[in-house]
Amino acid sequence: MASNYSYYVEDFDHRSRPRRFLEAFAAILQYSNYRFVLDTYARTSTKCARCSVTCPVYQSTEDPGDIPCFRSELLLRVYKRYFTVKGAVLSALGSGYTLSDDDIDEMAERFYRCTACRRCKMACPMGIDHGLMTHLGRWILSEIGIVPKALVVATREQLVGDTGNTSAIPVPALVDTCEFLEEELVDIFRIPAKFPFDVEDAEYVFFPAVSDFLLEADTLMGNAAVMYATGGSWTIGKGYYDGINYGLFYSDHMLERIVKKEVEELNRLKAKKILIGECGHASRSAKFFVPTFCGGKDAPPVINCMEYALECLENGKLNLKKDTIKERVTYHDPCNIARSGWIVDQPRELLKAFCQDFVEMTPNGKDNYCCGGGGGTVSIDEIRAFRTGPGGQLKARQIRETGAKYVVSPCANCKKQLREVCEDNDLADVEVVGLHDLLIKAIDLPESMLTPEIKEEAV
Amino acid sequence: MTEWLEWARGPAFVFSFTLMILGLARNFLLTMWGVFRALLRAGDKKVPWKNVFSASFSWVFPVKKLKERVWYSLASILFHVGLIIVPVFLIEHVALWRRGLGISWPTIAQSLADGLTILTIAMIIALLVGRLSTRSARALTRPQDIVLLMLIALPFLSGFLAAHPALNPFNYQATMLVHVLSGNLVMCLIPFTKLCHAVVLPLTQTVAEVGWHFPPNAGRQVRISLGKEIDAV
Numbered sequence: 001m002a003s004n005y006s007y008y009v010e011d012f013d014h015r016s017r018p019r020r021f022l023e024a025f026a027a028i029l030q031y032s033n034y035r036f037v038l039d040t041y042a043r044t045s046t047k048c049a050r051c052s053v054t055c056p057v058y059q060s061t062e063d064p065g066d067i068p069c070f071r072s073e074l075l076l077r078v079y080k081r082y083f084t085v086k087g088a089v090l091s092a093l094g095s096g097y098t099l100s101d102d103d104i105d106e107m108a109e110r111f112y113r114c115t116a117c118r119r120c121k122m123a124c125p126m127g128i129d130h131g132l133m134t135h136l137g138r139w140i141l142s143e144i145g146i147v148p149k150a151l152v153v154a155t156r157e158q159l160v161g162d163t164g165n166t167s168a169i170p171v172p173a174l175v176d177t178c179e180f181l182e183e184e185l186v187d188i189f190r191i192p193a194k195f196p197f198d199v200e201d202a203e204y205v206f207f208p209a210v211s212d213f214l215l216e217a218d219t220l221m222g223n224a225a226v227m228y229a230t231g232g233s234w235t236i237g238k239g240y241y242d243g244i245n246y247g248l249f250y251s252d253h254m255l256e257r258i259v260k261k262e263v264e265e266l267n268r269l270k271a272k273k274i275l276i277g278e279c280g281h282a283s284r285s286a287k288f289f290v291p292t293f294c295g296g297k298d299a300p301p302v303i304n305c306m307e308y309a310l311e312c313l314e315n316g317k318l319n320l321k322k323d324t325i326k327e328r329v330t331y332h333d334p335c336n337i338a339r340s341g342w343i344v345d346q347p348r349e350l351l352k353a354f355c356q357d358f359v360e361m362t363p364n365g366k367d368n369y370c371c372g373g374g375g376g377t378v379s380i381d382e383i384r385a386f387r388t389g390p391g392g393q394l395k396a397r398q399i400r401e402t403g404a405k406y407v408v409s410p411c412a413n414c415k416k417q418l419r420e421v422c423e424d425n426d427l428a429d430v431e432v433v434g435l436h437d438l439l440i441k442a443i444d445l446p447e448s449m450l451t452p453e454i455k456e457e458a459v
Numbered sequence: 460m461t462e463w464l465e466w467a468r469g470p471a472f473v474f475s476f477t478l479m480i481l482g483l484a485r486n487f488l489l490t491m492w493g494v495f496r497a498l499l500r501a502g503d504k505k506v507p508w509k510n511v512f513s514a515s516f517s518w519v520f521p522v523k524k525l526k527e528r529v530w531y532s533l534a535s536i537l538f539h540v541g542l543i544i545v546p547v548f549l550i551e552h553v554a555l556w557r558r559g560l561g562i563s564w565p566t567i568a569q570s571l572a573d574g575l576t577i578l579t580i581a582m583i584i585a586l587l588v589g590r591l592s593t594r595s596a597r598a599l600t601r602p603q604d605i606v607l608l609m610l611i612a613l614p615f616l617s618g619f620l621a622a623h624p625a626l627n628p629f630n631y632q633a634t635m636l637v638h639v640l641s642g643n644l645v646m647c648l649i650p651f652t653k654l655c656h657a658v659v660l661p662l663t664q665t666v667a668e669v670g671w672h673f674p675p676n677a678g679r680q681v682r683i684s685l686g687k688e689i690d691a692v
Contacts, residue, residue, distance in 0.1 A: 027684045032677035033500060036493025037670040043486065044656040044663060047604055048535070052595035053527045064598030073599075123527045125518060125535075126656060127663030132670050143685065156692035253678025254692065291503035293675050299503075 005108055007380045010152060012145025018099040022082055024143035029083060032252065034136050038079045041133070044126045045069065045076065051120035051130065056369050057113055060390035068120035068130035071110045074103070075137045108146045111137040112383075115374030115391065116249070117335040122367070131340075134375065138250045150379040151246045155254050158242060164261075165210040165242035174241065177213050178220075185221050189440055192451045193221070193228035198269065199235035204308075205266050206236050207243035207286070208277025209412035216412065219278050222436025226309050229443050230317040234275060240265040243282030244412075248289075249376035255285060256293045262286060263294045274302040278434045280334030280411035281376075284341050304337065306410060306435060310346045313353060323356040324442035327405035330359050332395075332418060333368035334411035347410060347435050354442035361398045369394050371409070373417025387417060388424035396425035410435040460632045467639040468555075475643035482650020487658045494662065494669050501672035506665075514664040531593070534585040541579030542611070545572055546642075551622075569622075576619045583612045607652060613641035 013020075029035045051068040052058050058066040065071070081087040081097050091097070111134050118131035141147065154166035163170050169177075178195035185191045196202070212220050227234050240261050247255030262274055274290065276283045283304045291299040312318035329351060337343040344365045351358050361368065372391035377383065388396075395418070399407055407422075407430055409415050418432040447455070498504055517523060525532050546552060550566040557563040567575075587608055590596045617638035620627040627634055649655060656663075682689045 024681070024685060027681040028677070030684070031674070031680040033497040033670065033672065033674055036490070036497055037666055039493060040490055040659060040663060040666045043490075044653055044659050046653050046656065047596075047599040047601060048528075048531070049590075049593060049596035049599050050527050050532065058595070062594065064595065067595050067599060069599055121667065125521065125524070126660070127514075127518060127667045129667040129670060132667065143681065143687075152692065159692050160690065251678065252673055253682060256673075256675065256678050288503070288671065289673075291505065292673050293502050296503050297505060 005105075005112075005146075006383050006386065007112060008149040008382055009146055010149050017101055017104050017144060020144045021104055021140060022078075022099065024140050025078065026083070028136070028140060028143070035083075037129075037132065038076065038083075041072065041126070041128050042076050042080050042084065045073070045128060046126060047073075048125065050123045050125065051128075054119045054123045056117075056119070056372065056394045057115075057390055060393050065106070065110055066113060068114070069124075069128070071114060072128060072130045072133040074107050074110060075133055075140075078103070104141075104144075104146070107137055108141055111141065112148065112375075112377060112380070113386070113391075115335075115370045115372065115377055117370035117374045118339055119335070119367070119370065122339070135248075139252055142250045147250050148376070148380045150381065151250055151376050154244070154379065155246045155258075158244070158246075159254070159257055159261075164240055166244045166246070167210045167214055167242075169210060169213055171238050174213060174236075174238075178236070181217060181221050181224070184217070185225060186451075186454060189221065189225065189443075190450065190454050190457075191225045191228060191440070191443065191445060192449075192454060193224040195220075195224055196235045198238050199233075200270050202235040202269065202271045203233040204235070204273050204275035204303075205262075205269055205271045206234050206275045206277065206305075207241065207262055207282065209244050209279035209282055210242035211244070211412050211416075212277060212279075216278070216415065216434060216437075218437035218440070219434035220436075222434065222438075222440035223277055223305055225440045225443055226305070226312070226318065226436065229319075229445055229449070230308075230312040232308070232312075235269060235271065237265040237269050239268055243276050243279050243286065245282060245285035245289075246376050246379075248281050248285045255289055259285060259289045259293050263290060263300060266300055272300065274300055275308060276302065276304050278305060278410040278412065278436060280336035280341070280413060281374075282412075283343070284336040287341065304343055304346075306343060306347050306350060309436075309439065310350055313350060319444040319446075320350075320354040320439070320442040321444045322354060325355040325406070325438055326357070328357040328359060328403060329355045329406045329408060329438070330361055330399070330402040330404035331364070332361065332371060332399075332407055332409040332414055333365055334409065334414045335368070335370050335374050337411070338368060339366045347408070350435060350439060351408060354439065359402050359404060361402055369398060371395055371411075371414040371417040372421060373413055376413075378413050378417040384420060384424075388421045392417065392421035392425065396421050396427060399427060399430060400425075405429070405431060406438065407432045408435050408438065409433070460636065464632055464636050464639065467636055467643065471643050472639065475646040479646040479649050483655065483658045486650055486655045487662070490659050490662045490666065494665055497669050497672060497674075500674035501669070502675040503672055506668060506672070511665050511668050515661050518664065519661055528589075528593075531586070531589040531596075534582045534589060537578055538582035538586060541575040541582065541615075545575050545579065545615070545618075548572075549618075573619070573622070576615050579615050580612055580619070583608055583615075603652060607648070607654065610641065610648070611645055614638055614645065617641065 114134045116131040116134045121129045157168050158166045185193050245258045247258050286302040422430045548567045553566045621634045
């Protein structure tokens with residue numbers, strides 16, 4: 001039997017899927033904390049449809065299957081039927097529902113049309129977290145082999161591959177790239193910043209989305225420049241240098257293993273804090289799940305590079321030239337750090353410090369629309385038409401309405417997706433950038449921090 | 460008829476009311492226990508309680524939640540106002556409590572009770588129309604979502620007719636019987652249907668927050684129990 005999902009899946013055992021789905025579900029219920037959540041949702045879900053008006057996908061497709069509450073019910077009905085007394089009694093009386101292959105296929109499809117942006121959660125009177133339901137649904141599916149190939153291949157390289165990161169960048173290539181960026185920093189920006197590798201006892205170990213080393217040179221140069229300008233004590237560990245955590249999107253087992261790699265590297269280098277680059281899910285997965293899996297309140301602190309930059313701006317370590325960016329700038333809130341996180345005001349304060357014309361999208365902040373590529377779906381290239389179509393139309397409209405030249409989006413995931421959204425929705429003039437890509441242009445470095453070579457060149 | 464009415468508001472009421480209270484207590488305690496147990500197992504026990512409480516409060520008193528589906532939300536809020544105030548503070552109901560158990564509390568004026576009753580019935584109709592005329596809501600609707608609403612309308616409708624004999628085309632005792640029986644039925648159903656949100660609602664924001672507090676090693680144990688390789692990806 002061939003599966004017809006809209007995304008590629010590695011070969012998996014197609015025999016008795018319903019039975020294996022239920023076994024995986026049962027095991028997850030036994031060892032994790034989802035049961036009380038499912039119980040509460042099964043009891044209280046009122047099917048009021050308030051969530052439907054918040055979901056960008058449903059608003060585009062108007063397909064009832066895309067209503068968040070409908071999607072969660074796909075999983076809830078399995079739970080109610082097979083894991084509650086009421087379900088057992090009703091089925092004995094012949095309520096008629098039996099989990100079928102078709103039901104599993106529908107879940108496989110629906111749970112990946114959802115980007116787990118959690119916008120619907122804010123509209124649900126019963127507080128049902130449909131993002132958490134998608135999260136759980138995807139985990140169960142992954143245990144029977146249904147998981148987008150793009151996610152699982154990257155995670156495999158990260159956890160058991162030779163390079164130990166999702167982009168399969170070997171250490172020599174990483175070092176080479178960073179040396180090149182150091183030259184660029186001097187040539188373009190006149191900032192003699194370094195990328196320090198394997199420095200022990202540093203305050204911060206830096207984990208960007210590793211794809212930044214391939215795709216986001218400007219963001220990384222911005223990160224290095226801020227660390228240099230502020231005299232920050234930081235390092236990149238050659239043992240592990242990837243902030244990406246696809247476990248957040250399909251399996252708590254992977255989530256835990258990946259998070260532990262970050263803490264292991266931190267301990268190896270005897271450093272104190274985890275510094276995450278411009279990446280939404282990397283920030284959220286470290287901030288909330290390092291404590292979960294690595295020692296609760298004794299876990300090392302996690303901060304995002306924008307928090308660091310703002311702190312330095314406020315205590316005077318970082319000086320930015322006012323009005324450096326003349327063109328109109330808008331800001332896209334990555335769901336994982338805004339709605340599901342703690343970063344809404346920090347980037348805005350940074351941007352206002354050096355942008356002349358900053359405008360907001362509507363809605364914004366915790367109420368912002370997802371870029372359309374959240375929940376790991378941006379890595380699934382074969383669904384691009386869906387992501388930039390039904391998934392990204394509303395975002396494209398939001399961007400168009402601001403009339404901005406730059407869309408600042410401090411998330412590797414959102415950046416890739418928004419570039420594709422702009423390409424596919426006639427927004428060719430818009431430039432999608434990271435916050436540090438612009439910030440680096442505004443850094444006001446004191447004369448004393450320039451090297452003799454740079455000073456000479458200026459003369 | 461008189462004996463039936465006596466039975467309905469005697470033993471049948473005591474049974475329904477007790478069932479409702481015990482059932483709701485069970486719902487509340489089970490949910491609390493779920494949260495407690497999850498936190499015991501969680502790797503990260505630190506919960507941002509302040510945010511959780513303010514979110515809970517904003518949903519228990521959802522005056523600021525009119526942004527999505529404005530008319531439906533407004534109808535829902537007004538419906539709940541009447542639904543809670545009238546049965547609890549109606550002068551006749553309080554009189555029954557005083558007669559039966561010797562306890563009493565302040566009551567609302569008859570005119571206010573009438574107004575709220577009409578409002579509640581009107582809002583039930585509005586909610587039904589809203590549910591059936593909106594594509595998304597219709598797609599989600601189960602039979603119980605309609606039946607429960609209509610069932611809740613019954614005690615209000617019959618209560619209003621019983622209080623206004625001039626408007627009532629039916630026999631008074633029959634009206635009262637319908638009133639008491641339908642009220643009893645609603646009370647019996649509350650703990651076993653979505654109506655249990657009456658007590659679970661204040662906890663749902665806590666559930667959503669604590670739901671993300673995973674226990675460590677769960678994934679590993681799931682792998683072991685499914686007989687899979689632990690370190691495979």
